[in-house]
Amino acid sequence: MMKRYFLLVGLLIVTNAQAGELYRSVDSSGKVHYSDRPLQGSEDVEELKLGKEPQPGEELPYETQRAMQNFPVTLYTFPDCGALCEQARDLLVKRGVPFTDKSLVTQEDMNAFRKDSGDNQLPALSIGKTWLKGVQAEQWNKELDFAGYPKSVLTYRPPRPAAPPAAQPAQ
Numbered sequence: 001m002m003k004r005y006f007l008l009v010g011l012l013i014v015t016n017a018q019a020g021e022l023y024r025s026v027d028s029s030g031k032v033h034y035s036d037r038p039l040q041g042s043e044d045v046e047e048l049k050l051g052k053e054p055q056p057g058e059e060l061p062y063e064t065q066r067a068m069q070n071f072p073v074t075l076y077t078f079p080d081c082g083a084l085c086e087q088a089r090d091l092l093v094k095r096g097v098p099f100t101d102k103s104l105v106t107q108e109d110m111n112a113f114r115k116d117s118g119d120n121q122l123p124a125l126s127i128g129k130t131w132l133k134g135v136q137a138e139q140w141n142k143e144l145d146f147a148g149y150p151k152s153v154l155t156y157r158p159p160r161p162a163a164p165p166a167a168q169p170a171q
Helices: 002-019 062-070 083-095 107-117 137-147
Strands: 022-026 032-035 044-048 073-077 100-103 124-127 130-133
Touching: 073 083, 083 137, 107 124, 107 130, 124 137, 130 137
Parallel strands: 073 100
Antiparallel strands: 022 032, 022 044, 073 124, 124 130
């Protein structure tokens, strides 16, 4: 009977702690208090993070996270690039490769790109420290394979639900 009581109390505490905010406060005598509100008059208050939201990228498979960490992918484009840049984006999206899309708008952007890549041909792709110029699907795929990116979109966790659509005013 006593074990059931402690189990029930433990479950209620865990459920309550994840339902809202939890604070750790130390009173003037040094006693530590845990509560859903900070202790009045306490100078040492810490909000505890329980049941935190996943960080960006945590929903990705481990292999993809590892490739992202070791070989980050950046697609360099320019405004009005057109079909060629769309083809480059589509290739990355179809493979499930997380990437940064950097549009070179200013002369400073272009100078920095030229310094880093050693060229001025766009679109370009950097995979870690490797630079690829133009959209050459076979070459891009080989480099992405080498970096450890998946050949197609992999998902181990369900995507987060989309925000509900905004209510439309009645006409």
